[in-house]
Amino acid sequence: MKKSIATLAAAGSLCVALAACNGGSVTPPPFNTGPNPFASPLPSNPTVSTQSYVQIELLARPAIKEVFENFVDHKTTNAVEPYAGAAADPLPNAIVKFEDTVRPPNAALGTDYGKTLASILYPNEYTVDLSSTDSASYLGVETGGATGGKFGGRDIGDDVVNISLGALFGKTLSALKVVPDDGEENNCLSAENVSQNPSQAKISSFPYLSPPH
Numbered sequence: 701m702k703k704s705i706a707t708l709a710a711a712g713s714l715c716v717a718l719a720a721c722n723g724g725s726v727t728p729p730p731f732n733t734g735p736n737p738f739a740s741p742l743p744s745n746p747t748v749s750t751q752s753y754v755q756i757e758l759l760a761r762p763a764i765k766e767v768f769e770n771f772v773d774h775k776t777t778n779a780v781e782p783y784a785g786a787a788a789d790p791l792p793n794a795i796v797k798f799e800d801t802v803r804p805p806n807a808a809l810g811t812d813y814g815k816t817l818a819s820i821l822y823p824n825e826y827t828v829d830l831s832s833t834d835s836a837s838y839l840g841v842e843t844g845g846a847t848g849g850k851f852g853g854r855d856i857g858d859d860v861v862n863i864s865l866g867a868l869f870g871k872t873l874s875a876l877k878v879v880p881d882d883g884e885e886n887n888c889l890s891a892e893n894v895s896q897n898p899s900q901a902k903i904s905s906f907p908y909l910s911p912p913h
Contacts, residue, residue, distance in 0.1 A: 755779055760825045762860050767868065769794040782823040792822040799868065803884040811882040817867060820878075828853040838863055846876035856909065857902045859892075866890050 757778045758765075765774055773790040786792045799814035806812075820842045827841040828851060834840070835849030838858040844850065847863065854860060866872030870890025874881035900910045 758782065758824065761821065761864070763864050764795075764821055764824050765791065767864075768798045777824075782825045791824060792818045795821055802869065802886075803882055806882055809880050809882055811879050813873065813879060813882065813884075816873065816879050820867070826853055839867075843876055843878060846878060859896075861892050865892060 765777060769791055777789055777791050780789045795818040796814035799817050803813040820839060829841050832851040834845060834851045836851045836853045836855040837848035838854045838860050839847045840849045841852035869886040871885055873879050902908050903910055
């Protein structure tokens with residue numbers, strides 16, 4: 701019995717001590733409203749780095765470097781700005797050389813697929829016209845909307861590999877009235893020949909992609 705009374709007394713003393721620490725008040729402490737109510741010293745902005753980034757790879761339009769450019773030249777294209785041009789970047793000349801081999805310029809027809817493709821595919825980047833309310837469409841800016849819309853960029857339903865292969869080896873550019881038909885199409889290479897599963901068509905609400913299957 702004495703032991704129980706002692707335990708209760710100790711517990712009561714602890715409660716009194718805790719109440720004393722709290723002051724018996726639930727009022728929050730007042731804000732610091734003095735001449736400098738903020739933290740002292742004030743936090744400063746971090747020092748701006750003087751180092752420039754190192755670009756280790758440039759990937760934009762699918763298959764452009766992989767189709768046109770020699771692999772040994774990839775490291776050069778990877779390291780330069782997209783707008784560097786032929787003096788520093790081997791890609792634009794590689795596009796012309798490759799396409800002129802596949803489809804030689806024809807003065808009688810007025811066709812120069814190499815020069816035309818280089819003007820469309822270089823700089824190797826996605827271009828969008830933010831002032832346009834037209835539909836998004838791969839190569840839309842570069843072709844003046846001939847691929848479906850003048851906004852450019854890439855619609856989620858665009859088959860960019862098929863579009864690229866059609867421009868390189870098929871009738872895509874002539875069908876879009878970009879250049880006359882030169883009769884040099886290669887139907888074996890002008891498409892990837894892989895049909896989309898209908899269940900994977902884009903949907904009208906976010907995330908706009910069909911569930912994986």
